[in-house]
Amino acid sequence: MEVGKSTDQGDVILQMRHIVKRFGPVTALKDVNLTVKRGQIYSLCGENGAGKSTMMNVLSGVYPYGTYEGDILYNGEECQFKTIRDSEEKGIVIIHQELALVPYMSILENIFLGNQKRKGIAIDRDAQRKEAKRVMDIVGLKENPDTLIANIGVGKQQLVEIAKALTKDVKLLILDEPTAALNDEDSAHLLQLIDQLRKERGVTAIIISHKLNEIAASADAVQVIRDGQTISHIDIDEQHPLDVDALIRDMVGRSLTNRYPDHTPHIGKEMLRIEKWSMRHPLDESRLVAKDVSFNVRAGEIVGLAGLIGAGRTETAMSVFGRQYGTHAKGRIVMEGKEVNFPSVRSAIDHGVAYATEDRKVYGLNLMKSIRENTSMASLKSLSKGGVIDRIAEGKVAEKYRKEFRTKAPTIEMPAGNLSGGNQQKVVLAKWMATNPKVLILDEPTRGIDVGAKYDIYEIINQLADSGSAVIVISSELPELLGICDRIYTMSEGKITANLDAKSTNQEELMKYMTSSQALSDDRVYA
Amino acid sequence: MAEQTKAVHKEPETASLKDMVLGNARAWGIYLALVLVIIVFQFLTGGRLLNPNNVVALFQQNAYVLIAAIGMLMVIIATHIDLSVGSVVAFIGGVGAYGMAHWHLNWMLAIILMIAIGLAIGAWHGFWVAYVGVPGFVTTLGGMLIFRGLATVVAGESIPLQSREFRAIAKDYVPNILGWWGQFDGLTIVLGLLAIVFVIFAQFKKRKNQLKAGVTAEPLSWVVLKSVVAVLFIGYFTYLLASSGNAEQGGIPIVLVIIAVLVGVYWFVLNRMVFGRNVYAVGGNRKAAILSGINTKRVDFTIFLNMGFLTSVAAIITLSRLASATAQTGMEFEMDAIAACFIGGTAVTGGVGTIPGAMVGALIMGVLNQGLSIMGVDAAWVKTIKGLVVIAAVAYDLLSKRKKG
Numbered sequence: 007m008e009v010g011k012s013t014d015q016g017d018v019i020l021q022m023r024h025i026v027k028r029f030g031p032v033t034a035l036k037d038v039n040l041t042v043k044r045g046q047i048y049s050l051c052g053e054n055g056a057g058k059s060t061m062m063n064v065l066s067g068v069y070p071y072g073t074y075e076g077d078i079l080y081n082g083e084e085c086q087f088k089t090i091r092d093s094e095e096k097g098i099v100i101i102h103q104e105l106a107l108v109p110y111m112s113i114l115e116n117i118f119l120g121n122q123k124r125k126g127i128a129i130d131r132d133a134q135r136k137e138a139k140r141v142m143d144i145v146g147l148k149e150n151p152d153t154l155i156a157n158i159g160v161g162k163q164q165l166v167e168i169a170k171a172l173t174k175d176v177k178l179l180i181l182d183e184p185t186a187a188l189n190d191e192d193s194a195h196l197l198q199l200i201d202q203l204r205k206e207r208g209v210t211a212i213i214i215s216h217k218l219n220e221i222a223a224s225a226d227a228v229q230v231i232r233d234g235q236t237i238s239h240i241d242i243d244e245q246h247p248l249d250v251d252a253l254i255r256d257m258v259g260r261s262l263t264n265r266y267p268d269h270t271p272h273i274g275k276e277m278l279r280i281e282k283w284s285m286r287h288p289l290d291e292s293r294l295v296a297k298d299v300s301f302n303v304r305a306g307e308i309v310g311l312a313g314l315i316g317a318g319r320t321e322t323a324m325s326v327f328g329r330q331y332g333t334h335a336k337g338r339i340v341m342e343g344k345e346v347n348f349p350s351v352r353s354a355i356d357h358g359v360a361y362a363t364e365d366r367k368v369y370g371l372n373l374m375k376s377i378r379e380n381t382s383m384a385s386l387k388s389l390s391k392g393g394v395i396d397r398i399a400e401g402k403v404a405e406k407y408r409k410e411f412r413t414k415a416p417t418i419e420m421p422a423g424n425l426s427g428g429n430q431q432k433v434v435l436a437k438w439m440a441t442n443p444k445v446l447i448l449d450e451p452t453r454g455i456d457v458g459a460k461y462d463i464y465e466i467i468n469q470l471a472d473s474g475s476a477v478i479v480i481s482s483e484l485p486e487l488l489g490i491c492d493r494i495y496t497m498s499e500g501k502i503t504a505n506l507d508a509k510s511t512n513q514e515e516l517m518k519y520m521t522s523s524q525a526l527s528d529d530r531v532y533a
Numbered sequence: 534m535a536e537q538t539k540a541v542h543k544e545p546e547t548a549s550l551k552d553m554v555l556g557n558a559r560a561w562g563i564y565l566a567l568v569l570v571i572i573v574f575q576f577l578t579g580g581r582l583l584n585p586n587n588v589v590a591l592f593q594q595n596a597y598v599l600i601a602a603i604g605m606l607m608v609i610i611a612t613h614i615d616l617s618v619g620s621v622v623a624f625i626g627g628v629g630a631y632g633m634a635h636w637h638l639n640w641m642l643a644i645i646l647m648i649a650i651g652l653a654i655g656a657w658h659g660f661w662v663a664y665v666g667v668p669g670f671v672t673t674l675g676g677m678l679i680f681r682g683l684a685t686v687v688a689g690e691s692i693p694l695q696s697r698e699f700r701a702i703a704k705d706y707v708p709n710i711l712g713w714w715g716q717f718d719g720l721t722i723v724l725g726l727l728a729i730v731f732v733i734f735a736q737f738k739k740r741k742n743q744l745k746a747g748v749t750a751e752p753l754s755w756v757v758l759k760s761v762v763a764v765l766f767i768g769y770f771t772y773l774l775a776s777s778g779n780a781e782q783g784g785i786p787i788v789l790v791i792i793a794v795l796v797g798v799y800w801f802v803l804n805r806m807v808f809g810r811n812v813y814a815v816g817g818n819r820k821a822a823i824l825s826g827i828n829t830k831r832v833d834f835t836i837f838l839n840m841g842f843l844t845s846v847a848a849i850i851t852l853s854r855l856a857s858a859t860a861q862t863g864m865e866f867e868m869d870a871i872a873a874c875f876i877g878g879t880a881v882t883g884g885v886g887t888i889p890g891a892m893v894g895a896l897i898m899g900v901l902n903q904g905l906s907i908m909g910v911d912a913a914w915v916k917t918i919k920g921l922v923v924i925a926a927v928a929y930d931l932l933s934k935r936k937k938g
Contacts, residue, residue, distance in 0.1 A: 330824065352826040361824065369824050372817035374884045383814055384825040386807045393806045437825065 018082075019044040019210050020065075020178060025076035027060055027069065027234075034060045035074070036234040042178075042212060042227075045204055049225035050214045052257055052456075057234040058214045059103075062180050066100040067093040080178075097177030101167045101184065103454075107155045114138045114151035117170045141169040145199055159316075161192030168199065179203070180212045183454065185220060190482075191314070193217070197224045216456060222248040230256040254457055266489030267461065269468045273492070274305030276343070277476035278359070278445045279532065283337030285325045295332055296322045297500045298525070302532045303445065303476040308467060310491035310508065311480045312516050318500040319480045320364055323447050327361040328354045341444070355384060358444035362434050364453060364480070366427075370434040373423030377415055378404040380422045380433050385440040407436030411466055428459025435466055446470055449480040464490050484513045493533055501525040505533070562933070563878055566926075567893050567900070574904030581907050582900070585777035588770075589786050593703055593854065595899035596788040597622070597847040597863075599892055601870035602877075603799050604843035606891040607836050609874050610816040612883030613662060613669030615837070617654075617676030618844050618870055622863030624680040625650050625848035627688035630858035633699070634692050640699040647852075648845045654680070655841015656834070663833035677867075685860035692858045703854035706778055707785045717775035718784030725771025732763045788850055795846070800888045812836060817884035872919070873898060876926040898922070 020042040027035040035057045042048045050058045064074050067087030078085040080096060087093045090100070107116045117138050123130040138151045147165040149158060155166065164184060171179055179200070185193035197220060203209040215221055221228055222242070230237040230253065238256045242248050254265075279302040287293040296318045303309045311319045324331035326339060328351035339346050341357055348354040354361070363369035371380050381404040382389050389400045404418040411432040415425060422433055431451060438446060448467065452460045467490060471477050481487050487494050491508040496519035503526055504519035574582045581587060592599075601618050608615045629647040632638040638646065658676055661667040694700060711719030736756050743750035777783050803809035811832045814822040822829050847866065852858055877894030879886030898919055905915045 327824075328826075350826075350828075351824060352828065355826040363824055368818075369820045371821055372814050372884070374817045374880075375813060379810065379813070383810075383821070383827070386810060390807045393808060395805055395807060395810065397805070 017044040018042070019046075019080065021077075021079040022061070022065065023077045023079070025061065025064055025074060025078075027057075027064055027074040034234050035064070038076075038231060038234065038236050040229060040236070041239075042210060044210055045208055046210055046226045047200060047204060047224055048210070048212045049221045049228045050212060050231065051216075051218075051221065051228055051253065052231040052237075056231045056257075056456075058231055059182055060234075061231065062100055062182060062212070062214065065093070066090055066098055066180065068100075094174050097175055098180070099171040099174055099176045099178070100180040101164075101171065101182065103183040105160075105163050105167055107163055107166060109156035110154055112152045112154055113142070113147075113149060113158070113166050116155055116166055117141065117151075117173060119170070121170075121174060137173055138169070141172040144172060144203075145169045146195070159192075161188050161195070164188065164192070164196060165199070168196075168203075172203075176209055178210045178212070180214075182214045183216065184213060185215065185217055193220065200224070216454070218248075218250050218253060218457075221253070222250060228253065232257060257457055265457070265461065266486075267465050267468055269308075269471075269490070271308065271471060271492045272306045274474065276302055276304050276532075277341065278303050279338075279340040280322075280326060281338040281340065283322060283326060283335070283339075285321070285332035285335040288332050291333060295500050296325065299337070299497070299500070299502055300528065300531045301495050301502060301505075303478055304533060305444075305474050305476055306471050307493065307533075308471050308477045308479060308491045310487035310494035311478060311497060312484060312487050312494055313497035313520050314482075317497040317520065319497050320449055322497075322500075323361055323449060323478075323480060324363075326354075327351060327359060327447065355441055358442065359447070360384070360438035360441055360443035360445070361447040362438050362449060362451065364450035366430050366434050370437075371422045371430060374421060376419045376421055377408060377413065377425075377433050377436075378418040381407060381418070381436045381440055384437050385442075389440075403440050404436070407432075407439060410469075411436060412462055426456075426459070428455040428462070431455055431459070431463060432466070435463070439470070443475055445476045445478070447478045447480070450482065451479060452481070452483070452486060460486075484516050487516070488513065496520045496522075499523050502531060505531055562929075563876075563890055563893050567897050570897055570900050570904075574900060574907075578904055578907045582904050583773065585773045586779075587903065587907070588773045589777045589789075591896075591899050591903050592789050592792065593786055594903070595895060596703070596792055596850045596854075597866060598869045598873055598895040598899065599792050600795060600843050600847045600850070601866060602873040602891045602895045603795055603888060604840035605867070605870040606874050606877075606879055606886050606888060607799075607803070607812050608669065608840055609871070609879050609881075610883055610886045611812050611833060611836050612816050612819070613833070613836070614871065615658070615669065615673045615676075615840050616867050617658070617673040617680060618840075618847070618867035619863035619865055620677045620680035620684060621651070621654055621841070621844045622848040622851055622866055623684035623858070623860060624687065625654075625845050626852040626855075626858040626862050627684045627692065627860070629849070629852055630692035630694055631687050633694065633696055640696040643696070643699065644849055647849055648842065651841045651843075651845020651848065652838060653841070654844070655838040658841065659834035659837030662837055663830040669837075673867075681860070684862070688858045688860045688862075690859070694852060694856045694858070700853055700856055702787055702791075703850050705787055706782045707787060707790060709782055709784055717772075718778065721771060721775040721784040724785070725767060725775070728767050728771075729764050732767065733760050736760050736763075791846070791850070795843070796888060796892060803888060808832070808835065813884060869895070869898065872923045875923060878930055881927070894926070897926075 018041055020040070022038065022040040025035050025038045026033065038057065038061055040061070050061070052058050063069050065078060067090050070088045071086040080098070085096070108119065111119070114134060118134050123133045123137065135151065142151065145165045145168050147162060147169060149162060155163060184196055188196065200211050201224065204211060213225065225242055227242060228240045228248065240248065240253070281300050282298040283296055283300070284294060284298055285296050287295050299322050313319045321331045325335045326348065328348050329335055330351065339348060346357055348357065348359070367373065372383065378401060382400045386395060389396055389403065401418065408415065408418055413429050413432045415429060422430055425433065451467070452463050455463065467477055467479065479487065479491060488508055488511070494506050494508050494511065494516065495502050496504040496506070496516055498520055503522045503524060505526060506515065571582065605615060605618070625647045628650055629643045632646055633640065633643045654676070658672050661672040662669045707720065709718055709720060711723060713719065714722060736759055740750050740756050774785055803812065811822065811827050814825070814827055815829050815832050819829060851862060855862065873895035874886060874891045875881065875894070876897055877886070877890030877892070879891060901919060901922060902915055905918065
């Protein structure tokens with residue numbers, strides 16, 4: 007990616023000094039300082055729970071002036087924002103990780119949501135349309151403005167958010183994990199757009215991100231926050247490229263010699279084989295989402311499923327797992343040599359298949375309930391007698407996995423909603439482990455999780471494989487697949503396009519097959 | 534309430550008294566509110582609120598709310614609502630009274646018939662909600678109209694209730710088998726003492742189990758404090774019940790036994806059984822519940838089936854108390870039950886709520902009702918005040934959560 011690194015030295019747009027923010031007895035920010043120069047792309051790094059989002063919420067007025075200590079200087083003047091609106095008036099716009107768009111309103115309506123152009127008491131529709139066209143052109147969003155948000159992909163939704171920010175005459179754009187849900191192509195486009203906004207419109211950007219390679223490629227400066235404190239500030243330019251290992255050290259406070267744990271697989275007999283699985287889109291029956299997908303996985307083996315968003319990986323997994331996606335599903339499921347059928351999630355679980363979904367907050371956890379109740383959610387059948395739950399057994403199981411997975415929580419009674427992303431993911435894994443699965447499908451197991459917790463998750467995955475389970479990992483991060491898998495299938499346009507040995511392939515080869523439309527021949531599809 | 538089951542290495546840990554008091558402050562808020570309301574009205578009514586017979590009347594008059602609130606609680610936790618309770622109460626009461634008046638059903642058969650109709654109506658609602666996907670609001674809005682209409686068809690002007698036994702349910706007491714001990718009912722005293730022994734035993738057994746299981750135990754002082762409060766409460770309540778009644782009978786009203794059994798059973802179902810867990814899971818995150826292999830349709834169906842059952846119990850007690858069935862019976866019963874749940878801390882968005890909370894919510898409204906009517910306040914104003922209390926209770930709940938961040 008071609009990104010300019012030169013910045014106008016000395017012209018400071020934002021300074022946050024000695025920010026302290028407390029939530030009751032918990033001090034989320036202990037003493038954080040931040041200086042951003044005008045026209046910079048500034049990156050904020052840190053583990054989950056380090057205080058990055060808190061800091062941006064302080065800046066944008068989500069936490070009003072007076073609820074924190076310290077000063078914020080913006081363009082040299084002190085800010086006392088009481089609401090988000092106050093900060094937006096100054097040109098500070100924050101785009102949260104969970105996009106604030108209304109799915110059943112059009113792109114146009116979303117762009118002007120809460121900020122409508124008026125003519126008298128009515129909305130000035132013509133002016134809005136014109137303005138929408140202008141900002142959509144800037145961000146390169148080629149869609150009809152009347153299209154519903156629900157009908158465009160996450161990548162384009164992200165662009166709508168930026169277009170919305172542009173209508174507010176944004177000077178300082180804050181993006182919280184903007185690329186977490188995007189594929190590589192959309193991520194690249196987004197980062198390019200931010201760079202373009204900087205060059206053409208002088209927009210300064212603060213990006214909170216876990217993706218270190220993106221930071222290395224796009225940021226002018228990086229600030230690492232750990233445990234609510236400023237750890238380091240690194241300027242990046244052509245002469246001084248980002249030292250990713252050093253950055254990781256600052257983030258986790260220890261040196262990660264290896265981002266992926268070593269693992270020697272002990273591969274046994276075939277556990278699961280999917281033969282010629284096909285299914286159609288739930289709303290558009292003319293669309294085949296999976297076409298004759300075949301793959302297998304053996305005991306002790308970790309098999310990756312690589313593919314771009316829309317390749318049909320999650321959809322296939324969900325369809326196999328008790329017909330939870332699509333219509334007209336057909337194909338054979340063979341477990342340990344016997345053909346089986348999963349008409350419901352229950353039957354899949356009872357046969358020893360577990361599927362940890364990609365979006366744990368939406369599909370994985372009951373955030374209102376405790377770690378204990380979440381852990382037992384899929385295995386209550388075996389933890390109860392006559393419909394009465396054996397609470398001692400339940401507590402033991404939850405406690406066992408809390409310890410084994412090193413879930414950071416004082417007790418198993420803590421609500422899952424209070425945990426950080428990595429620890430929530432550990433609870434999801436515990437839930438599925440408690441069902442004693444023979445085959446475990448993990449969909450984006452480390453999405454939105456900080457580096458330290460990722461390593462923990464990888465170790466857990468290795469343990470699962472070593473205990474004789476067959477593991478399938480769906481991931482959009484190619485280094486992750488290469489780092490932890492024994493074998494990788496690539497999927498593209500609903501077809502399996504390659505079956506590769508993880509040790510001898512590389513990112514370039516994977517990407518080649520991920521964009522290929524040539525299905526792999528049947529004789530090479532099984533290991 | 535919330536057991537602290539913390540993992541420890543070897544030595545059993547004990548939490549401090551301060552932790553326990555602060556940690557439970559929010560959970561206790563609702564109970565304190567009830568105590569406060571009682572004290573205020575005790576004062577305003579010149580001590581008449583806690584007159585033994587008024588206490589009994591409190592339960593007899595509010596039994597329908599307490600019982601319907603149990604079912605409504607589960608409906609709301611699972612993110613549904615039931616607007617049909619009042620109409621269904623009128624319809625079931627109408628059929629029961631009609632059966633006894635025209636088909637000469639004896640009172641027990643009438644009760645069985647009424648429960649069967651309740652289950653059938655519950656299954657009807659459950660079918661539309663769970664298997665067709667019609668929202669509960671719409672299904673039961675339809676039910677509200679349908680069964681009010683049918684109630685009018687069945688009951689006409691009104692059907693008087695003749696059966697003495699049936700009428701006894703709402704107004705009589707458990708037989709005074711142990712005789713009168715001075716001015717007190719012997720059975721009530723014995724049961725009260727047993728309850729005290731049981732509560733103390735349960736508290737200490739729980740702590741012992743916590744220590745044995747190696748989880749963080751409640752401090753001894755907390756257990757003692759809880760036991761003392763429980764003993765004082767049960768003791769006073771026993772005294773009130775034991776001295777209630779009239780020349781012929783007194784002690785424990787029959788409805789209180791029905792309520793106590795239902796509360797006990799449903800508390801167990803919600804807290805100790807897989808079904809209860811599934812109700813919370815469906816309400817907390819339906820998608821996660823589906824993907825965890827929970828048959829959410831069956832859960833939804835069962836919740837409405839159960840609501841039908843509890844509505845029929847409410848209908849039996851209401852018919853018994855009013856001694857006649859009319860088309861207008863049960864107006865706004867559903868609103869009372871919903872209000873009780875919300876006052877008791879049930880989340881409007883589902884997933885959260887407890888039976889003790891809903892029961893206390895119902896009692897707060899009952900005490901308000903009774904206190905104000907003893908004071909001679911007009912029923913129109915009573916309703917207005919109840920409305921304000923509902924909003925205030927939910928607002929308080931939200932604000933106290935917000936403070937915590």
